[in-house]
Amino acid sequence: MLRACRRLLRPGGRLAFYTIFIPSGLSESDYRRATRSGPPAVTSARRDHKEMLEAAGFGAVEEVDATPQFLRTTRGWYEARRRRADELVEAEGEALYEERQQDYRKQLRAIEAGLLCRSLFLAERLP
Numbered sequence: 396m397l398r399a400c401r402r403l404l405r406p407g408g409r410l411a412f413y414t415i416f417i418p419s420g421l422s423e424s425d426y427r428r429a430t431r432s433g434p435p436a437v438t439s440a441r442r443d444h445k446e447m448l449e450a451a452g453f454g455a456v457e458e459v460d461a462t463p464q465f466l467r468t469t470r471g472w473y474e475a476r477r478r479r480a481d482e483l484v485e486a487e488g489e490a491l492y493e494e495r496q497q498d499y500r501k502q503l504r505a506i507e508a509g510l511l512c513r514s515l516f517l518a519e520r521l522p
Contacts, residue, residue: 397447397448397450397451397453398451398452400451401451401452401453401520404520405520406520406521406522407519407520407522408519408520409517409518409519409520410448410453410516410517410518410519410520411515411516411517411518412515412516413461413513413514413515413516414444414513414514414516415433415434415437415465415511415512415513416437416444416511416512416513416514417429417430417433417437417510417511417512418509418510418512419442419443421510425508425510428505428510429505429510429511431501432501432502432504432505432510432511433502433505433511434502437511444458444514444516445458445516448516448518452520452521453518453519453520453521454518454519454521455517455518455519456516456517456518457516457517457518458514458515458516458517459514459515459516459517460512460513460514461513461514461515462506462511462512462513462514464513465506465511465512465513466503466506466507469499469502469503469506470503472499473496473499473500473503476492476495476496476499477496480492
């Protein structure tokens with residue numbers, strides 16, 4: 396995907412994207428916990444994002460850690476849903492409401508434990 400993005404840019408063009416990811420260096424059990432705790436599409440090739448960008452032909456790669464904001468946002472969604480529980484149970488049904496709240500709790504614990512991260516990546520297409 397990164398190579399396809401590179402082909403769309405002129406030399407010197409810039410790419411920016413946010414991503415939720417599993418950090419490298421986790422034990423096998425922590426990695427499994429992270430995959431079960433994050434959004435469904437979150438996995439990791441167990442390669443550093445900077446390395447993947449550089450391998451795809453990008454330079455001047457910069458990573459801005461947005462994990463604290465990710466934690467606040469996830470906590471905010473959980474709390475907002477809790478405050479609107481009656482309305483959400485009526486709209487979603489009790490089982491789905493509880494399942495989603497449980498997913499948010501798992502995600503919160505994983506972020507707090509350093510098992511899920513979010514970053515903004517900026518990179519420039521090399522000639």
